[in-house]
Amino acid sequence: MSGAGGEQTRPALSGDSVRDACLWFAIAGIVLWLTPVGLVIGDVAAQSAAYASGDWRLNPNHLLLEPAGAAWHHLLSWLGDTHAGVDQLRLLGVPCGALAVAVFRLWVADPLAETRTAANHGTAWLAASAAFLKLWVSGGAYVLQMPLVVLAGACFLWYRRTLRPVAALALGAAIGGASLCFVSNALLVPTAIATLGARLALRRDVRACGILAGGVTVGAGTIGGLGLWGTWGLVAPAKAGFLGWVTSYGGAAGASRVAEAYGVEPSVSGVAVAAARAAYGTLSAVVDVGPTAEALRDGAPLSGRLIAAGALLLLGVGVVALALYEACRAPSDSRAAGALNLVLAWGFAYVPFGVIWSNADDKFYLQLGVAFGALVAVVRLRPISRGVAFAAASAAVLFWNAGDVTTRLVLYPRAERLEQLGGIVATAGLVVYPGWDEVDQLLVLRGAPLRDGRLPLTLLAARCPPSDGLVLLEDRVQATLAAGTRVEFIDLYDVPTRRQPWRYLATLGYDYRSVRRHLDGFAAELPTRRVGPFTVRTLGPRPGGAVPPVRQQSGGLSERCRL
Numbered sequence: 001m002s003g004a005g006g007e008q009t010r011p012a013l014s015g016d017s018v019r020d021a022c023l024w025f026a027i028a029g030i031v032l033w034l035t036p037v038g039l040v041i042g043d044v045a046a047q048s049a050a051y052a053s054g055d056w057r058l059n060p061n062h063l064l065l066e067p068a069g070a071a072w073h074h075l076l077s078w079l080g081d082t083h084a085g086v087d088q089l090r091l092l093g094v095p096c097g098a099l100a101v102a103v104f105r106l107w108v109a110d111p112l113a114e115t116r117t118a119a120n121h122g123t124a125w126l127a128a129s130a131a132f133l134k135l136w137v138s139g140g141a142y143v144l145q146m147p148l149v150v151l152a153g154a155c156f157l158w159y160r161r162t163l164r165p166v167a168a169l170a171l172g173a174a175i176g177g178a179s180l181c182f183v184s185n186a187l188l189v190p191t192a193i194a195t196l197g198a199r200l201a202l203r204r205d206v207r208a209c210g211i212l213a214g215g216v217t218v219g220a221g222t223i224g225g226l227g228l229w230g231t232w233g234l235v236a237p238a239k240a241g242f243l244g245w246v247t248s249y250g251g252a253a254g255a256s257r258v259a260e261a262y263g264v265e266p267s268v269s270g271v272a273v274a275a276a277r278a279a280y281g282t283l284s285a286v287v288d289v290g291p292t293a294e295a296l297r298d299g300a301p302l303s304g305r306l307i308a309a310g311a312l313l314l315l316g317v318g319v320v321a322l323a324l325y326e327a328c329r330a331p332s333d334s335r336a337a338g339a340l341n342l343v344l345a346w347g348f349a350y351v352p353f354g355v356i357w358s359n360a361d362d363k364f365y366l367q368l369g370v371a372f373g374a375l376v377a378v379v380r381l382r383p384i385s386r387g388v389a390f391a392a393a394s395a396a397v398l399f400w401n402a403g404d405v406t407t408r409l410v411l412y413p414r415a416e417r418l419e420q421l422g423g424i425v426a427t428a429g430l431v432v433y434p435g436w437d438e439v440d441q442l443l444v445l446r447g448a449p450l451r452d453g454r455l456p457l458t459l460l461a462a463r464c465p466p467s468d469g470l471v472l473l474e475d476r477v478q479a480t481l482a483a484g485t486r487v488e489f490i491d492l493y494d495v496p497t498r499r500q501p502w503r504y505l506a507t508l509g510y511d512y513r514s515v516r517r518h519l520d521g522f523a524a525e526l527p528t529r530r531v532g533p534f535t536v537r538t539l540g541p542r543p544g545g546a547v548p549p550v551r552q553q554s555g556g557l558s559e560r561c562r563l
Helices: 015-034 044-053 065-078 085-112 116-127 130-138 140-162 165-181 183-202 206-235 242-247 255-260 268-284 290-297 304-328 334-357 368-377 384-410 414-425 438-446 457-463 466-482 502-507 512-523
Strands: 430-433 454-456 487-490 529-531 534-539
Touching: 015 085, 015 116, 044 065, 044 085, 044 140, 044 438, 065 085, 065 140, 085 116, 085 130, 085 140, 085 334, 085 368, 116 130, 116 368, 116 384, 130 140, 130 268, 130 368, 130 384, 140 165, 140 183, 140 334, 140 368, 165 183, 165 206, 183 206, 183 334, 206 242, 255 457, 268 334, 290 304, 304 334, 304 368, 304 384, 334 368, 414 438, 414 487, 414 529, 414 534, 430 438, 430 466, 454 457, 457 466, 457 502, 466 487, 466 512, 487 512, 502 512, 512 534
Parallel strands: 430 454, 430 487
Antiparallel strands: 487 534, 529 534
């Protein structure tokens, strides 16, 4: 049977494909559910604390993430789950990732692969692509989007094979649902239409082009557009226009300042930096290049692990390049052509977005695992010698990714780090640190109060211009000393200043030199000590109880700068 103007359709799914999909879902889900993970990444710690307290709000940039995370947290708590809140939220990603992998095996790899082995090989490339695997293991709600992103890939291939209107509607609906999880997924609408439409235009199939454009637009608009529109009508203030609400960064205090730190700078150097970040993020979707880049940035000595990481990165790029070459060599093969179309659609959606947003964070690139898996699934492992070499290189990359995630995330010594940090801050009146880092996550896990006990510079930068925020920083230090308690400066001295969040802070006017200039009056002559991985300087009240007078400048600061 064939669709109207479409290609020959494949037979119904085999029992092997269904069994493989069920095994991927069950085995991967059970293993990750039972695996204790030491380190959660990104904003998971802060998100879990917000869900526990009920202090969270809807964000149109990822509309479903907050309510889904909060509902999941309360469901597990109601069921009597004994995990810490941060681990409860991490577990949300486990069934979502397992479902995404199962859907990929059943409806993406199966139509593309020539053999069962090739289909499972492609599925393994989605499951162990670095960005996806890292977030699957410890990224919580960020993986909520992936079943829908994979389903969009399946519908993309379905329409390509059959040209059925229902396939175009399903493709749009899947993209619309994914956009409610992460708004950047909406870029798949124009790239999917353009990629498939170009092929149909070459065949002069105007009807199919119209069905594609109309179906995808209606499907995405119905699910994604109406979802956003309806939520805006319910929760946005009357004075906030729809586009202003959708494009706002979180809608919370400090949103405008945070938004200033993102987006490509309209200059030659700005575009070059943004392109480099997008390339970094794309490479990180294949192999995690973070540890290698950080070691090189910090001037770490050459080591066996550093050499191995660089070699595996090159090997991973080589596997993807060879798979792309093999697919391009068979333009008449509908499987290879379908995979190339999917790669183009996904690549033109996510990589240019990375340039425009000028960000290399994994959460903007994990969707590329769908494209890599589709590409690898169509590779013919023939002749035997070439097939064995390709499979060996591929296996080395996937095992490296799994080992890297296990070493850095699963085996992270959380209890030891909490004890080390607890010894520093247990009786401190104020803890000052860069923010959005390991210290931040551990302090959240300890339940350290934000207003009184800790002051991350990222919070200051998000809410206050440097002229106000750095003055407030000095005032808080002086007030703490006046109260007779000590201040702990963590990772503010004797650390590499090229690492995050210092580069981010600099974009908001809180560059390292400015911060040091305001703090050195207190801490310049203090000794630095190391406690585990942290560098610490402790500032206590002056002998005899004498403290410098607390200045009054903060009285004129805006309410948002009062924290």
